[in-house]
Amino acid sequence: MNLLEGHGLRKYYHRRGYQIQAVDGVDISMKEHEALGLVGESGSGKSTLMRLLLLLERPSAGDLYFRGGKLNSGGAQRWSHFRREVQAVFQDAAASLNPRLSVGRIVAEPLLNFGPELGSHRIDERVAAALERVGLQRDDRRRYPHEFSGGQQRRIALARALVADPPLILCDEITSGLDLSVQAKLLNLFRDLQEESRAGFLFISHDLGAMRYLCSRVAVIYAGKIVEELPVSSLEQPLHPYTQALLAAEAQLFAPSEMYLLEGEPPDPAAYPAGCRFHPRCPIRMKRCTEESPRLTTVRVGHRAACFTAH
Amino acid sequence: MPQRTVLHVKGLSTSFNTPEGIVRAVDGISFTLQQNRCLALIGESGAGKSVTALSLLRLVPVPGKITGGQVCLEDCDLLKLPTAAMRTIRGKEMALIFQDPLASFNPVITVGSQFVETILTHEPVSKATARKMTFAKLTGVGLPAEQVYHSYPFQLSGGMRQRAAIALALALQPRVLIADEPISFLDVTLQLQILGELKRQLEENRFTLLLITHDLAAASTIADDVAVIYAGRIVEQGPLQQVFGRPKHPYTNALLRSHPSFGRGRRLEPVEGPSPSPLHLPAGCAFHPRCPEMLPCCCNAAPELLGAAGEHRVACYRFNTLGIKSIGTEAVRA
Structure with missing residues (x-):
């Protein structure tokens, strides 16, 4: 049984006569105790999916x-049962911490809401342990969020996510900025x-390098659709040209001579191109790509790609 | 090609007089910028990168003050120029690109008018000529000139906006272009486009690029030389391949080892401890409390930036006095 599974997930928004297809038919699954990375650029729909x-x-x-x-x-x-089982660390950690509450109270929140009837002493112990676990001090319980740096605020948000020991934690852009x-x-x-x-x-991120470091499997999302999903061990042989471009962009640190430039910009979510949504930027597009949208098909075990050239 | 020095910075210092005390944001920095080459100034937030950029243009905000040093554009020391003369330098001789491209443009004026205004301020040309120049510049950075000319900044996408900002900065053929984190607002694929554009402009035009960034990958994409700055001082500088390939300063080494694409699969080895408070910098080498290779002498006086090999210079007692050759990173690269 999978921990989390989504089938054909769609989210359309309607604005002033436009239809914005933020997430358009995403299948996603996660096993227990798995680390999955969802990689995409801004506007690709990754935060909506989260x-x-x-x-x-x-x-x-x-x-x-x-x-x-x-x-x-x-x-x-x-719903409320599910909420006990899932925690989130949001991109803007500062905004996700109530500035009027002490760090101890913030981190205790999941326990106060969902925890078994723990006494205040037990709660305090677990909060202190969670803070220590993320590299903060026990005594930071009495301080307030604004007294911490950006990295420390993310640690506080992480301590809150961990304190009730949930089976699923969703993390949005944990390292950006x-x-x-x-x-x-x-x-x-x-x-x-x-x-x-x-x-x-x-993990949701734009940073392929960080995902490689943290995850065992990576799904790449472009214009509301997953275009490739592969184990990190085969990340060096991606099949979709978009993943190849992301990989090339990431590999620049020690290979400055090779410039793999992707033309154009991500499409406007209110007016996606027909056919494959990546085709206007694709270096290997064919006529078929402009007419027909490729399906996400399994190429090898654990490796799926949505490209006519992938097999 | 013989190198031609365009900008020579010597011992530049800038401090901020705050109620809590004096912050030495930039403390005796020296470097040179060569024509058609790119120097990347690398450092973490608070290291003094942006203050360096603003000091070069004499745009340091109050209560900041340039307290010493020289900024020589060819033969002219900019720090000695009268204010009015400095205004003719900014934009014309030295241009700046900001992190947030929206900040480079006035939101209520079309992009085209802002180009024309900039050109007319500095050049004795007619409006029609300025318009023609604008079209040429916009086309030059790969933008649809007609459309962009009549657009307002908010109507352009992030990548187009940053391209337009590059075109505007280069409109008057400056000798020095300073780019302060030009890509950190952009998506990865666009980051490469913008870096590629900067590189192409650098090859085709006569100017020098000072790239200010925290992004090691960006620096390694287009820089010829790098300078690593920590707590207001340059701790290591030299040609890109040497500094990144064989880092000598423990801080540079730690920075590289913090990057996920360095030695893939290895555990990251970031610098221990917090960044120092700018108000209470440690005595001696500012890095010594976090340094894994600290020596007793590091607490006494800051080490000077001295030659290690060729153009490669490093401010660390390990190399300067003991002549230790390397910290052993080659194994990681291989």
Whole structure:
């Protein structure tokens, strides 16, 4: 049984006569204790997908299952049960921490809401342990979010996600906007946590290098669709030209001579091109790509790609 | 091709007089910029990168003050120029590209008018000529000139906006272009496009590029030389291949080892400890409290930036006095 499963997830928004297809037919699955990376550029729909997976928004179509139980039907009871099992670390960690609450109170929130009837002493102990686990001090409980740096605020948000020991943690852009050394410390911390905790992690990021470091499997999303999904071990042989371009962009650090330039910019979500949504930027497009949208098909075990050239 | 020095910075220092004390944001920095070459100034936030850029243009905001040094554009020391003369330098001789391309443009004026205004301020040409020049510049960076000319900045996408900002900065053929984190707002595939555009412009025109960035990959894409800055001082500088391939300063080494694409699969080895407070910099080498290779002498006086090999220079006692050759990173590269 998969930890989390989504079938044909769609989210369309309607604005001033336009239809914006933020997420358009995404199948996604995660096993228990797996680390899955969802990679895409801004506007690709990755954050919308995260909101769908968190049940913060209802999908326009598609089904969502958690450990085999369907989520997006049924009443509020099922939702609230799911909410106990999932935690999130948001991109803007500062905005996700209530500035008027002490760090101890913020981190205790999941326990206060969902925890078994723990006494205040036990809660305090677990909060302190969670803070120590993410590299903060026990006594930071009494301080307030603004007293911490950007990297530390992310640690607080992470401590809150970990405190109730949930089986699923969703993390949106955990390293963006941080200095390299702070980033590296966080990446190491996440890597250790994966080994120690029972949680499965879904990371959403634009940074392929960070995903390679943290995940065992990566799904690449472009213009609302997953274009390729592959184990990190085969990341060096991607089949979709978009993944190839992302990979080339990431590999620049020590190979400055090769410039793999992708023309154009990501498409306007209100007016996607016909056929394959990547075709206007694709270096190997064919006539067929402009007419027909390639399906995400399994090429090898664990490797799926949505490109007519992939086989 | 013989190298031609365009800008020579010597001992530049800028401090901020704050109620809590004096912050030495830039503390005696020296470097040169060569024509048609790119120097990347690399550092983490608060290291003094942006203050360096603003100091070169004499745009340091109050309460900041340039307290010493020279900024020589060819033979002219910019720090000694009268304010009015400095205004003719900015935009004309030295141009700046910002991190946020929206910040380079006035939101309520069309992109084209802003080009024309800039050109007319500095050049004795007619409006029609300025218009023609604008079209040429926009086309030169790969933009649809007609459309962009009549657009407002918000109507352009992020990548187009940054291209337009490059075109505007280069409109008057400056001798120095300073790009302050020009790609950090952009998506990965667009980042490469913009870096490619900067590189192409650098090859085709006569100017020098100072790239200010925290992004090691961006630096390695287009820079010829790099300077690593920590707590307001350059700790290592030299040709890109030497500094990244054989880093000598423990900080440079730690930075590279913090990058996920460095030695793939290895555990990242970031610098331990927090960045120092700019108000209370440690005595001696500012890096010594975090340095894994600290020596007793590091706490006493800051090491000077001295030659290690060829153009490669490093400010570290390990190399300067002990002559230790390398920290052993070659194994990682291979």
